[in-house]
Amino acid sequence: MMNKVKLAENTYWVGKIDDREVPFHRLILAKGTTYNAYLLHTSKPTVIDTVDLEFGREFVEYLSTHIDPSEIQYIVINHTEPDHSGGLAALAGRAPNATIVCTEMAVDELKEMYKLHHRNFLVVRDGDTLDIGGKTLKFKETPYLHTAETMITYCMEDKMLFPCDIFSSHVATESLFADEAGFDITEDFIGYYNAIIHPHRRYVRTLMKALEELDVQMIAPSHGFILRTDIEKYIDLYDKLSANTVEDKRVTIIYTTIKNNTKKVAEQMKRIFEENQVEAQVFNADKAEQAEMIASIQAADAVLIGSSTKYADMVGGLEDLLIAMKDMDLDGKIAAAFGSYGWSGEAIEVIQDYLMQTNMNVQSTSKVIKTTGMTHVEFPVRIRFMPKGEQTKKIEHATAFITDLLQSAI
Numbered sequence: 212m213m214n215k216v217k218l219a220e221n222t223y224w225v226g227k228i229d230d231r232e233v234p235f236h237r238l239i240l241a242k243g244t245t246y247n248a249y250l251l252h253t254s255k256p257t258v259i260d261t262v263d264l265e266f267g268r269e270f271v272e273y274l275s276t277h278i279d280p281s282e283i284q285y286i287v288i289n290h291t292e293p294d295h296s297g298g299l300a301a302l303a304g305r306a307p308n309a310t311i312v313c314t315e316m317a318v319d320e321l322k323e324m325y326k327l328h329h330r331n332f333l334v335v336r337d338g339d340t341l342d343i344g345g346k347t348l349k350f351k352e353t354p355y356l357h358t359a360e361t362m363i364t365y366c367m368e369d370k371m372l373f374p375c376d377i378f379s380s381h382v383a384t385e386s387l388f389a390d391e392a393g394f395d396i397t398e399d400f401i402g403y404y405n406a407i408i409h410p411h412r413r414y415v416r417t418l419m420k421a422l423e424e425l426d427v428q429m430i431a432p433s434h435g436f437i438l439r440t441d442i443e444k445y446i447d448l449y450d451k452l453s454a455n456t457v458e459d460k461r462v463t464i465i466y467t468t469i470k471n472n473t474k475k476v477a478e479q480m481k482r483i484f485e486e487n488q489v490e491a492q493v494f495n496a497d498k499a500e501q502a503e504m505i506a507s508i509q510a511a512d513a514v515l516i517g518s519s520t521k522y523a524d525m526v527g528g529l530e531d532l533l534i535a536m537k538d539m540d541l542d543g544k545i546a547a548a549f550g551s552y553g554w555s556g557e558a559i560e561v562i563q564d565y566l567m568q569t570n571m572n573v574q575s576t577s578k579v580i581k582t583t584g585m586t587h588v589e590f591p592v593r594i595r596f597m598p599k600g601e602q603t604k605k606i607e608h609a610t611a612f613i614t615d616l617l618q619s620a621i
């Protein structure tokens with residue numbers, strides 16, 4: 212059993228060191244990891260995050276060496292993934308008076324996963340504070356870092372940030388403070404960023420904005436090292452690593468249409484690309500010369516092809532172009548299909564099939580989920596009738612995703 216690890220007055224590490232080669236997110240964590248949970252032993256004792264599902268009971272036993280769990284008033288869950296929320300069922304059972312504190316989106320996930328339908332939840336929103344009797348917690352929403360429901364917790368008196376997965380490292384270490392590790396942890400810190408955070412780097416901007424308002428003196432993440440020196444260096448690394456690293460990218464967008472709905476989709480995509488400094492050329496395949504479109508495709512880094520659906524098929528002369536593309540060497544280019552439709556949208560799927568026959572990197576919802584876990588980015592981009600409301604969000608998410616693929620060096 213570890214000695215007590217104290218971070219500040221009445222603030223303790225109560226996690227679990229896992230020195231197995233843990234399988235995680237299709238990677239093997241060669242150096243193991245830790246699941247860092249924290250006890251703020253104030254007059255309304257609060258636990259921040261728990262440990263992996265497998266160690267729930269062990270976690271509650273260790274926590275019980277610090278406090279009688281029935282005294283716990285709040286359990287803060289920053290992120291619902293079970294490597295941090297996994298101890299919640301065991302803890303909630305022993306802490307019947309505790310209120311579970313999380314974002315609105317997290318409530319259902321936690322209730323379903325841990326059968327907590329009858330428990331008290333406190334939903335917190337961006338900027339909310341919570342008095343825990345001697346210390347004050349402030350919550351900031353950090354969606355998609357790395358899942359939608361994620362938030363970070365800041366203790367105002369201790370100037371301490373509890374960012375869960377963010378600013379973590381996957382190392383099973385008994386020297387929990389980075390400054391006591393005996394080696395430079397930067398490589399592990401960057402390796403973790405690349406594996407877990409970089410696919411969501413667009414959202415690091417939200418995090419940076421949130422941090423501007425907080426005076427952070429210590430970062431207590433939920434994997435690996437606790438940071439209490441060089442804080443600015445670690446925050447700067449996230450800022451720099453998430454910045455656009457590649458410029459001068461070009462996109463070709465080609466469409467056919469009956470009444471211009473698909474044209475509107477194409478134009479909205481162009482606008483979003485250009486707002487992100489990606490050059491976009493748009494063609495109506497029924498008006499442009501095929502040679503001109505092919506030259507543009509050859510010079511492009513990403514190719515987006517769309518058609519509306521008419522009697523279950525594509526509109527106009529798009530098929531000739533798609534057939535020609537099958538014989539071209541388009542290796543290394545990103546591709547996506549899109550289109551406006553009424554009720555079935557067959558044309559969009561036909562385009563997707565054609566693109567799959569080229570050697571381009573064709574985007575699909577399945578691929579996005581497998582590489583990033585994000586479920587709000589959908590490919591092909593299927594828009595019902597005229598793009599408006601929720602439908603335009605689909606265009607924004609998909610176009611932003613392609614922009615990020617293009618501008619990221621990793």
Ligand SMILES: Cc1cc2nc3c(=O)[nH]c(=O)nc-3n(C[C@H](O)[C@H](O)[C@H](O)COP(=O)(O)O)c2cc1C
Pocket residue numbers: 467468469470471472473474518519520521522523524526551552553554555556557595596597
């Ligand atoms: C003659 C005609 C046939 C259509 N057939 C289909 C169809 O088979 N499946 C479908 O999902 N939508 C169908 N639609 C609906 C259109 O795809 C839809 O109105 C779309 O928004 C048109 O986009 P556009 O303006 O880019 O052509 C049809 C529309 C028309 C006018």
Ligand SMILES: [Fe+2]
Pocket residue numbers: 290292357376
């Ligand atoms: Fe996670």
Ligand SMILES: [Fe+2]
Pocket residue numbers: 292294295376434
């Ligand atoms: Fe995690």
